[in-house]
Amino acid sequence: MQVDEAIKARKSVRAFKADPVPLSLVTEILELARFSPSGTNIQPWKVHVVAGETRRRLEAEVLAHRDTDPADKGAEFPRTSKRKEPYTTRMRTLGKEMYGLIGIPKGDQAANWAQWGRNYRFFDAPVGLIFTIDKDLDAMSFLDIGIFMQSIMLAAKARGLDTCSQGAWNNFWSVTRRVLNVPDDEYIVCGMSLGYADQTQPVNTLVSEREPLTSFATFHGFE
Template identity: 65%
Template sequence: MHVDDAIRERRSIRAFKSDPVPRALLEDLLEIASRAPSGTNVQPWHVHVVMDAARDRLVDRVMAHREAHRAGGAPDASSEYPRATKRKEPYVRRMRTLGKEMYGLLGIPKGDQEASWRQWGRNYEFFSAPVGLIFTIDKDLEYNSWLDIGIMLQTVMLAAKARGLDTCAQGAWNNFWTITKDELNIPDTEYIVCGMSLGYAKEDEPVNTLISEREPLSNFVTFHDG
C-alpha cells in the first residue's frame, strides 16, 4: 500500500471483529513502527500489548472500577497529567461536529445519558478489538518527547493499515489510570499517554463509515514566500 493510500484510508474504528491478530504480525508492525523519529533518538515510548486473557482481565477491572466510580465509591476518573479543561473556537466546533456525526450513526439521541455512558464504556472494551495497546512515557521527559510519542502513534496506525489492520487511538485510557497501572505493572514513574484498539474492522457497522472532516489548507497553512 502506498503511504498516501494508508493515510487516506486510515480512520478511527469503533466496532471490531473478534478475529485474533497473530503475534508475529504484531511484532512485525511494532518493529517497523519503532523506526518513527524522535528528538536525539530518545525513543521515549513504551508499549504495553494486551491480548487474550490479559486483555480480558484489564477490561473487566477497569469496567468494574468505572461503575464503582459512577456510584461514588471509586476515585480517579480524570487524567493523571494536566489537560485543558476549556476549549475555544474553532476547536469546540470541530469536536461537536464529530460528536454529532458519530452519535447520529450510533443512533444515540442528544441527551440520552444512559446510552452515552454505555458508548463511552466501549472505549474500555477496546471496542471489542482483540488487541489493546497502552502507550506510556517517563514522567521526567520534556514536552518534545510527547511530540515524539505522537509521531510513534501515527506510525503504528499507518503501518497497521498497510497490513490490513484497523485502529482507534483512545485518550479515554488517561482515565482510571490507577487500575490500568496496577493490572499491567506500570511503574509510577510513567504516565499513561493513551490507548489504542487494534484489529479488523466490522465494515457493516454504521459507526465505521464515519470519516471526519478536515479543514482546507487556507485555514491552517500560511505561506511565507515574498
C-alpha cells in the same frame, strides 16, 4: 500500499471483529514503528501490548472501577477538557455525527456513558495497546509518542488492520497501572485498539471532516 494511500485510508474504527491478530503481525508493525523519529533520538515510547486473558482482566477491572467511581476522571498529567472555538465546533460535529450513526439521541446520558465505555473494551478489538512515557520527560517527548502512534496506525492499515487511538485510557489510569504493572515513574499517555474492522457496523462509516489547507497553513517567502 503507498504512503499517501495509507494516510488517507486510515480512520478510527470503533467496532472490531473478534478475529485474532497474530502476535507475529503485531510484532511486524512494532518493528516498523521503532524507526519513527524522536527529538535527540531518545525514543521515549513504551507500549504494553494487551491480548487474551490480560486484555479481559484490564477491561473488567477498568469497567468495574468506572461503575463504582465514575467521578474518577482525568489523566495523571495535566490535561484540560476546556475548548474554545474553532475546536468546540469541530469536537461537537464529530460527536453529533458519531452518536447519530450509532443512533444515540442527543441528551441520552445513559447511552452516551455506555458508548464511551466501549473505549475500555477496545471496541471489541482483540489487541489493545497502552502507551506510557517516563514522567521526567516533557511535552516534546509526547510529540514523539504521537509520531510513533501514527507509524503504528499506518503500518496496521497497510496490512489490512484498523486502529483507534484512545485518549480515554488516560482515565482510570490507576487501574491500568495496577493491572499492567506500569511503574510509578511512567504516565499512561494513550491507548489504541488494533484489529479487523467490523464493516457491518454503522459507526465505522463515519468519515470525519477536515479543514482545508488555507485554514491552518501560512506560507512565507514563496515567490
